[in-house]
Amino acid sequence: MSKLPLLPPDDLPPAEVTKLDGMLHLEFEQSTGRCFYQSCDRITQALLAHCQWYLTSNATALMLIIDCPDIVSYWHIVSNIPQLGNRLERFTSNAKIRVYPPFGKGMPFEIGVNEISAYRDWL
Numbered sequence: 001m002s003k004l005p006l007l008p009p010d011d012l013p014p015a016e017v018t019k020l021d022g023m024l025h026l027e028f029e030q031s032t033g034r035c036f037y038q039s040c041d042r043i044t045q046a047l048l049a050h051c052q053w054y055l056t057s058n059a060t061a062l063m064l065i066i067d068c069p070d071i072v073s074y075w076h077i078v079s080n081i082p083q084l085g086n087r088l089e090r091f092t093s094n095a096k097i098r099v100y101p102p103f104g105k106g107m108p109f110e111i112g113v114n115e116i117s118a119y120r121d122w123l
Contacts, residue, residue, distance in 0.1 A: 029055055032062070032091065039087050047076050062095040064088055074101045078109055085116040 014021065033055040037045060052067040064084065068074035077084075077099050088095040098110040 025057075029057055032057070036064070036087055036091065039090060041083070044080055044083050044087070047073070047080055051077060060094065062088065062092050064095065064097045065100075066098070067100045068102060070102055071105055074099065074105070081111060082116055085111075085113045089113045 036055060037048060040048065048066070050073050051069060054065055056063050056065060066077055068077055081097060081099075084097055085095075088097065093114055095113040096110060097113070098108050100108045
């Protein structure tokens with residue numbers, strides 16, 4: 001069996017990543033973040049506005065990172081995971097959410113969008 005790529009050369013990833021590739025990737029993450037935020041309802045937008053958050057991506061997944069300033073915000077965000085997942089799923093079913101509690105208040109909570117239905121039943 002041949003190990004040659006099945007895609008034409010123009011469709012393969014570049015041999016090396018350039019500064020322009022990095023800038024385009026950053027622009028992609030920022031514009032995806034804006035679209036995600038605008039797709040959220042007002043309550044979710046207010047929750048996100050109270051925290052530090054951003055979207056990041058790699059070759060396999062889109063990840064929403066949320067850093068909560070206090071335990072009340074953390075609780076509200078974690079309670080809102082189904083709504084956040086619903087909005088992320090519009091971009092990809094391969095998305096994940098990671099929520100950081102305030103420093104010293106525990107470990108980050110991480111869940112895949114495809115796992116949220118089980119989480120919703122647990123709430």
